Amino acid sequence: MAEEKEVMVVGIDDSQQSFYALEWVLDHFFAPGAPNYPFNLVLVHAKPAPSFAIGMAGPGGVDVLPYVESDLKKIAARVVEKAKELCISKSVNDVLVEVVEGDARNGLCEAVEKHHASILVVGSHGYGAIKRAVLGSVSDYCAHHAHCSVMIVKKPKNKH
Numbered sequence: 001m002a003e004e005k006e007v008m009v010v011g012i013d014d015s016q017q018s019f020y021a022l023e024w025v026l027d028h029f030f031a032p033g034a035p036n037y038p039f040n041l042v043l044v045h046a047k048p049a050p051s052f053a054i055g056m057a058g059p060g061g062v063d064v065l066p067y068v069e070s071d072l073k074k075i076a077a078r079v080v081e082k083a084k085e086l087c088i089s090k091s092v093n094d095v096l097v098e099v100v101e102g103d104a105r106n107g108l109c110e111a112v113e114k115h116h117a118s119i120l121v122v123g124s125h126g127y128g129a130i131k132r133a134v135l136g137s138v139s140d141y142c143a144h145h146a147h148c149s150v151m152i153v154k155k156p157k158n159k160h
Contacts, residue, residue, distance in 0.1 A: 006118040008039035011046070011108045011138065014079050021123030021153035022083060026090040042115050043083050043097045046107035047076045105141040112146045120146050124154040 010025055012018045022043070029038060050069040076099045087095045100107040112120050122139045139152045 005038065005040045007042055007115045009042045009044055009108065009111050009115060009117040009120045011104060011120070011122040011142075012043050012079055012083050013045060013104065014075055015123065015125060017123035017125050017153075017155050019082065019086065019123075020155040021121055022086055023090075024153045025121050026087065026092055030090065030092045032091045039119070040115075041087075041092065041095045042111065042117070043080075043087075043095060044108055044111040045076055045079045045083075045097075045099045046104035047072050047099050047101050048103070049101055104138045105145070108138065108142055109146045112148050117148050119149045119151060121151045121153060124152050 008025070008029070010022055012022060025041075030041065050065050050072060080097050080099060083097060084095070087093070098111065100111065108120060108122065111117070120142055122142060124139055125137075139150070143150045143152070
């Protein structure tokens with residue numbers, strides 16, 4: 001009886017840290033010549049709702065809603081395309097890519113549930129304490145709320 005592969009969900013956004021994490025996963029878990037990939041790979045990009053993106057705009061913000069939605073869709077399409085290209089460049093062609101609308105924290109945790117993932121991988125943005133307190137840490141939230149193991153991939157600081 002063939003054993004069903006476990007699922008790995010990787011959160012992606014338009015940051016260098018996100019793509020570093022994806023590349024790290026591809027290099028370490030999906031290297032060419034590996035005897036069968038250990039995981040089915042699902043990439044998830046959370047596209048903020050336009051109303052959230054302009055929430056701070058105040059009166060008149062509704063007027064720009066269609067433009068914000070258009071920009072968010074373009075960013076999502078660019079992130080998805082770049083992720084697919086990275087996968088193909090690493091000879092990983094069997095990948096599911098999803099765009100979910102809403103907060104990344106909830107979107108990633110919901111994707112874990114939906115796909116019955118055994119591991120969630122996110123990149124670390126390396127925010128300081130104040131920025132992290134204001135924006136909230138996706139990796140911290142997921143580490144506490146996702147119903148699976150969470151791997152946080154940190155991009156090493158360049159040594160000059």
